[in-house]
Amino acid sequence: MTYNSFMFVGCGNMGGAMLDGWLAAGQPASTFTISDPYREDAPDGVTLVDKLPEKTFDAVLLGIKPHMLGDLADDIAKVIGPETVVFSVLAGTQLETLDEHFPSSAARVRVMPNLAVKIGKAPLALVESGLDEAGRKRATEFFSGIGSCEWLPDESQFDLVTALSGSGPGFVYRFIDALASGAAAQGLDEAQAQRLAVQMVEGAAALAAQSEHSPAELARRVASPGGMTQKGLDVLDENNALKSLVENCLVAARDRGAEMAKEARRKG
Numbered sequence: 001m002t003y004n005s006f007m008f009v010g011c012g013n014m015g016g017a018m019l020d021g022w023l024a025a026g027q028p029a030s031t032f033t034i035s036d037p038y039r040e041d042a043p044d045g046v047t048l049v050d051k052l053p054e055k056t057f058d059a060v061l062l063g064i065k066p067h068m069l070g071d072l073a074d075d076i077a078k079v080i081g082p083e084t085v086v087f088s089v090l091a092g093t094q095l096e097t098l099d100e101h102f103p104s105s106a107a108r109v110r111v112m113p114n115l116a117v118k119i120g121k122a123p124l125a126l127v128e129s130g131l132d133e134a135g136r137k138r139a140t141e142f143f144s145g146i147g148s149c150e151w152l153p154d155e156s157q158f159d160l161v162t163a164l165s166g167s168g169p170g171f172v173y174r175f176i177d178a179l180a181s182g183a184a185a186q187g188l189d190e191a192q193a194q195r196l197a198v199q200m201v202e203g204a205a206a207l208a209a210q211s212e213h214s215p216a217e218l219a220r221r222v223a224s225p226g227g228m229t230q231k232g233l234d235v236l237d238e239n240n241a242l243k244s245l246v247e248n249c250l251v252a253a254r255d256r257g258a259e260m261a262k263e264a265r266r267k268g
């Protein structure tokens with residue numbers, strides 16, 4: 001079960017990474033059409049259109065910036081028929097807003113990926129309005145080509161999930177950069193510090209993903225009693241510094257989602 005015709009409306013950083021991921025996973029290029037007026041080319045076999053065609057698609061993925069939806073929705077509705085499933089990666093754009101804009105579609109699905117879809121390694125949070133069990137299975141199969149699907153029972157935690165796994169790479173990249181620049185400030189060659197930091201995080205994350213132990217336990221296992229790691233962890237743990245900084249970071253990102261939803265409703 002798949003979507004034979006899949007339209008991207010907006011194919012920039014996020015949409016482009018998803019497309020690359022599906023192509024790398026073996027999805028036929030002929031499945032995909034892209035509408036993105038600012039894109040000059042498309043991968044071989046993918047159709048690039050300069051305006052939305054007069055036909056409907058099995059699936060339409062909204063990959064534009066959230067603030068554009070209000071202005072573009074009427075035009076986008078042209079490619080949406082009663083069989084079309086609308087997928088949206090728009091941060092802070094609620095199902096209610098999608099329902100209002102695209103009432104004639106078969107179903108609306110919010111998907112929260114991250115840029116690791118390009119290598120098939122993103123967590124994908126999904127929540128739907130209007131999908132039956134078979135529709136859910138079809139979506140799960142299709143999106144499993146670019147990551148691992150986590151359906152949410154409702155939308156209440158979607159902004160928090162967006163902060164954690166959608167914005168998350170941005171936070172992790174900041175931490176990697178801090179490791180590398182900290183080491184460089186202490187005298188290590190800058191490029192070498194960056195290579196070491198990136199490779200260390202890659203290996204540590206891969207190990208955590210395979211391990212039977214929690215990240216907290218893995219940290220404990222790295223720290224030999226009385227050794228170097230513990231001294232470093234003591235700095236991160238003093239007054240719960242890292243945990244509370246990271247929680248504040250997630251809350252700030254999550255709460256921006258609610259503000260964006262309000263802005264989208266005003267524009268509606």
Ligand SMILES: NC(=O)C1=CN([C@@H]2O[C@H](COP(=O)(O)OP(=O)(O)OC[C@H]3O[C@@H](n4cnc5c(N)ncnc54)[C@H](OP(=O)(O)O)[C@@H]3O)[C@@H](O)[C@H]2O)C=CC1
Pocket residue numbers: 009010011012013014015035036037038039063064065066068072089090091112113114115166167
């Ligand atoms: N970047 C990320 O890591 C993540 C992003 N998202 C979501 O993905 C969405 C896109 O973000 P991102 O890819 O980063 O942004 P980009 O700006 O890279 O992508 C949006 C694309 O839409 C294009 N566009 C502008 N006008 C139109 C139009 N009328 N019709 C079709 N396409 C148009 C833009 O062109 P131009 O740039 O020239 O305006 C651009 O290529 C957002 O809603 C965001 O919330 C979700 C999870 C993670």
Ligand SMILES: O=C(O)[C@@H]1CCC=N1
Pocket residue numbers: 091162166167
């Ligand atoms: O920054 C944003 O709003 C989007 C959502 C998750 C990642 N990028």
